[in-house]
Amino acid sequence: MTTRTGPRATRRLILLGAASVALLGLGNLPFGAAPALAAANDKYPDEAFKQKGEADAIKALYGKTAEPSDKVKLDAPEIAENGGVVPISVTTTLDKVTSISLLVAENPSALAASYKIPDGTIPGVANRLKMAKTSNVVAIIEADGKLYSATKEVKVTVGGCGG
Amino acid sequence: MKQSLPLAMLLALLLTLGLAPAARAANEAEFKAAYSAAEAASKEAAGMRNQWTVTVSALAAAKKAADGGDFDRATAASKEAEALAKASIVQATSEKEAWKAMEIR
Amino acid sequence: MASTIRVRATSNGDITEVQTLIQHPMDTGLVKDAKGELIPAHYIQELKFECNGKDVFVANWGTAVSKDPYVKFSFKGAKKGDDLKISWTDNKGGSDTTTAKIS
């Protein structure tokens, strides 16, 4: 849907346009500054956030692969009301959970968020993510050293009638 | 796109008759006429508070093409702008009564 | 200027539920502005929650977290009146911190 009258392309349309184009030029994300920062606290998984694909991101983050499990409950909308604000939450009945991560497979970089769960904290999180387009959302839970996952497809498209 | 057919025929005609240089000047006059007609229709539509965004952008495209010396494209864009402006005028006039049919009673 | 961190920490029984909304652009670095230039990436990388001297929740975020990010979680071992310290740092070295009482 090309908006011939350019100036009114809304921010969201630019987001969609730029996201699909940027798939190619991902390498030059200004991470120059980040590693220095990350070195200060080595917890920020810089490498994992740079990975494009979902499997690479999981490998970079945890160094192992996950197996689907119905104990991981991923709650995401069927059709996102807006790609910029998609409410996604994860809960689980697994115990000894140490980490929860959320990935959006079709985003320019798959890993969206990764949470550290110290003991004493309930294994679950709710947040709002951005999705470039219709994609699988994957929740990964690290429990007692093993990885479990749940996947759900969320449809995303622009709104409105024309412009 | 519906404009491209007459445009193509126009170009073909010019090439066969080899009137390119004379056509260059005529096109400018032709463009001026088409552009002023389009501008008049557009003003009328604006006067009826029912201007279309596509009319405005077609007029702008016509002016830009003319400034660049491409009078064929400029004339076509002016004709398109005029058609769009006229359509918006028809819409405004007919809607003066037509809206009542939609009213929830 | 008011803190960029809005937090609601409510405890019932041994479980404290924490909701946080942070005012931050979370730019992905892939979006062009009106003049057509790319807006540089500017997003929160780490958000930490500490209570009674212990980390209770640490979030590492990428560019896919929404503008004015929101997060909700719960944890055990705290009671009404305890302090909850929240702090974030972003990829440009920006940061903010605040302390909230668990109600």
Place this chain on the structure above:
Amino acid sequence: MKARSALLLGSLSAALIAFALTSPRVVAADKVDPAADAKAFQNFFFQKFPAVKHEDFVNGPYSMNEDMKRQWQEKEEFPPYEFALDAGKEMFATPFKNGKSYADCFPNGGIGIRQTYPYFDEKEGKVVTLELALNRCREANGEAPYSYVKDEMASLTAYMAFTSRGKPMDIRIPDDPRALAAYENGKRYFYTRRGQLNFSCASCHVQSPGERIRAEILAPALGILNAMPIYRSEWSGMGTISRRFVTCNSQTRAVPLEPQADEYRDVEYFVSYVANGLPISGPGARP
């Protein structure tokens, strides 16, 4: 007005007369009856969506679709308009350079009065909206007016709407022919098709609420302004009523009028009036 309605009666002749026998209101087609309009307008939606509770209509698309409603409720736990609300509250309390403040311009200090806007100003003979009144208050106190489509105006109206949450919309039409004319002009604008896409407000919000327009669900026209101003994920920012009217126009490829143009003030008057009785739910969060 007189000539056009005579023409209308003439052209519909037989059918109209038969119809007139059944509902007297139509015989007096040119006598404007807002109260009857409002009743008919509300009944249209109540009958079209019997499952929707009357006060839920003000939640727009979320009253039409369960999946969207859940996403909305999750957002409402800590809504994105929280910052605008706090900013509005702070601005409302900050006095102008001359020491006065917004509270001096509005009845009841501006608290809990949003549901009476827009109102018909008999001195001026025109509809005055909340956004207009706020800017006039600023100008009267030597301050520069805010843009009608930007965040400051949205923050102020967000706070004033918040103080009226739950109060039923209460728009009055005084017994003044100019008020009736403004109401009728708003109704005309609401049902008039415009733009190259040839849509009127009614094409989307009366004929097809609840249906999808790509990712979004169309909101019913009933109570559509009760949640204003709204934080839209699409704008990732706040939007006033003016901003919504301007963007809706350009989406149908109609050149928008200037914010607070008479037509916009009148259509706001009409749409708010027919929603009388439904609760104010602003500020709102929308896709």
